[in-house]
Amino acid sequence: MLLAGFVFGFALQIPAALAQDFPTLLNVTSPLTLAIQPACGPLNSGHAAEINTGINLSATRTIVAFGDSWTSNGANGTVPVPPVMWPPSPSAGSRVTSNRRASNGFVWVEDLANSLGAKLLNYAWGGAVIDNFAWNTTSPLNQTAVQRTDFVAETRLFLLQGKFLDPLVPSQTLYTVAFGINDEGQFEIAGGNWTLAYETYVTKLGELQANGAKNILIHGMYKSHPNTDVLQDKIFAYLRESHLVNGTAIAYVHLERLFSAIASNPGPFGYRGNATCLVSATTTAGGCSDADHSVFWIPGHPYILLRRRTD
Numbered sequence: 001m002l003l004a005g006f007v008f009g010f011a012l013q014i015p016a017a018l019a020q021d022f023p024t025l026l027n028v029t030s031p032l033t034l035a036i037q038p039a040c041g042p043l044n045s046g047h048a049a050e051i052n053t054g055i056n057l058s059a060t061r062t063i064v065a066f067g068d069s070w071t072s073n074g075a076n077g078t079v080p081v082p083p084v085m086w087p088p089s090p091s092a093g094s095r096v097t098s099n100r101r102a103s104n105g106f107v108w109v110e111d112l113a114n115s116l117g118a119k120l121l122n123y124a125w126g127g128a129v130i131d132n133f134a135w136n137t138t139s140p141l142n143q144t145a146v147q148r149t150d151f152v153a154e155t156r157l158f159l160l161q162g163k164f165l166d167p168l169v170p171s172q173t174l175y176t177v178a179f180g181i182n183d184e185g186q187f188e189i190a191g192g193n194w195t196l197a198y199e200t201y202v203t204k205l206g207e208l209q210a211n212g213a214k215n216i217l218i219h220g221m222y223k224s225h226p227n228t229d230v231l232q233d234k235i236f237a238y239l240r241e242s243h244l245v246n247g248t249a250i251a252y253v254h255l256e257r258l259f260s261a262i263a264s265n266p267g268p269f270g271y272r273g274n275a276t277c278l279v280s281a282t283t284t285a286g287g288c289s290d291a292d293h294s295v296f297w298i299p300g301h302p303y304i305l306l307r308r309r310t311d
């Protein structure tokens with residue numbers, strides 16, 4: 001909820017009285033506070049900057065999400081399993097299938113959809129990269145490869161079935177996209193081609209626009225890497241063109257600034273330190289007993305401000 005506030009706080013508050021199509025499922029209380037506000041950059045910034053050129057949350061009835069485990073609720077374009085916990089699994093969702101979240105509650109885009117009473121079509125999937133062909137470890141051209149889901153496959157699935165799931169009225173539909181950390185991870189293992197990753201990224205954004213996307217939110221990574229910083233700056237430049245050329249309403253969320261602020265001074269946010277709660281991604285055993293006050297839940301999955309109590 002607070003992340004949703006951070007996402008849009010710079011230009012838009014979550015409207016108090018929305019005609020909710022979909023009810024919020026849980027009564028959640030949180031000990032956390034958003035101790036810094038977003039700092040908007042100009043549209044002509046050379047670096048990816050926090051900005052919202054006019055996405056109207058009051059009008060948003062549908063969210064279409066692409067990304068990796070940061071965003072995935074295990075639905076993969078279908079109906080999600082509610083965020084039920086099955087201890088000692090740390091992942092809210094199904095007990096017996098992979099349809100889980102890397103979180104002990106809703107993930108950020110579900111919180112956003114719940115806040116707005118909007119329908120969510122979520123194509124994000126754990127481990128996803130931008131383009132399997134871009135990395136030596138995942139390229140189908142390289143027979144040593146283990147392919148992952150990518151933005152290409154997620155977009156293909158959405159364009160195939162999304163129109164049957166929702167009217168996708170352009171002025172009422174928000175598209176969210178968040179990739180990068182798995183691309184960096186695969187690149188670090190065996191190299192690859194960032195130019196291709198960038199070109200695929202904007203090609204897919206262009207396809208979404210050609211199919212009616214008029215509101216696009218990009219979620220920047222929570223920490224800096226030289227390669228992904230360059231990628232994000234180039235994506236930001238593309239978004240600027242999208243706004244100027246196509247009239248697309250764009251928003252960019254730069255989480256690095258928020259996470260840097262938390263890491264340097266967690267107290268004002270309500271955190272007691274900024275440690276990871278769990279010791280492993282597969283079990284809650286040995287984890288902290290005070291999840292609501294630590295920044296990370298599953299290692300590498302900083303679901304700050306998004307977590308639910310597990311007791």
Ligand SMILES: *[C@@H]1O[C@H](CO)[C@@H](O)[C@H](O)[C@H]1NC(C)=O
Pocket residue numbers: 027028029
């Ligand atoms: C939500 O929980 C809080 C704290 O337990 C309680 O005070 C409040 O009445 C609850 N709200 C609803 C709508 O149930």
Ligand SMILES: *[C@@H]1O[C@H](CO)[C@@H](O)[C@H](O)[C@H]1NC(C)=O
Pocket residue numbers: 056057058059
């Ligand atoms: C935002 O959407 C709401 C609901 O459709 C509408 O009443 C309002 O006029 C819109 N605001 C702007 C600035 O377009």
Ligand SMILES: *[C@@H]1O[C@H](CO)[C@@H](O)[C@H](O)[C@H]1NC(C)=O
Pocket residue numbers: 136137142143144145190
């Ligand atoms: C295939 O991938 C492996 C790493 O998984 C890498 O060592 C190798 O160089 C790659 N080969 C080609 C032709 O890209």
Ligand SMILES: *[C@@H]1O[C@H](CO)[C@@H](O)[C@H](O)[C@H]1NC(C)=O
Pocket residue numbers: 076098123125149150153154155157
């Ligand atoms: C999830 O969707 C992707 C397309 O984005 C597809 O390649 C993959 O097989 C699906 N995975 C599961 C488990 O359904």
Ligand SMILES: *[C@@H]1O[C@H](CO)[C@@H](O)[C@H](O)[C@H]1NC(C)=O
Pocket residue numbers: 136190191192
């Ligand atoms: C990655 O693959 C490219 C070909 O796509 C190859 O030129 C390069 O040597 C590979 N890098 C590594 C580290 O294997």
Ligand SMILES: *[C@@H]1O[C@H](CO)[C@@H](O)[C@H](O)[C@H]1NC(C)=O
Pocket residue numbers: 193195196199
């Ligand atoms: C990287 O991808 C771009 C875009 O497809 C291509 O033009 C370029 O030749 C590729 N570079 C290498 C080293 O394969």
Ligand SMILES: *[C@@H]1O[C@H](CO)[C@@H](O)[C@H](O)[C@H]1NC(C)=O
Pocket residue numbers: 202205206207209210211238241242243245246
């Ligand atoms: C503008 O929209 C078209 C589809 O209508 C798309 O192909 C193109 O990539 C978009 N350009 C920018 C800069 O957003």
Ligand SMILES: *[C@@H]1O[C@H](CO)[C@@H](O)[C@H](O)[C@H]1NC(C)=O
Pocket residue numbers: 263264265266273274275
């Ligand atoms: C927060 O975590 C980071 C990364 O582990 C560490 O460098 C930093 O010192 C921590 N900050 C505080 C205030 O504990």
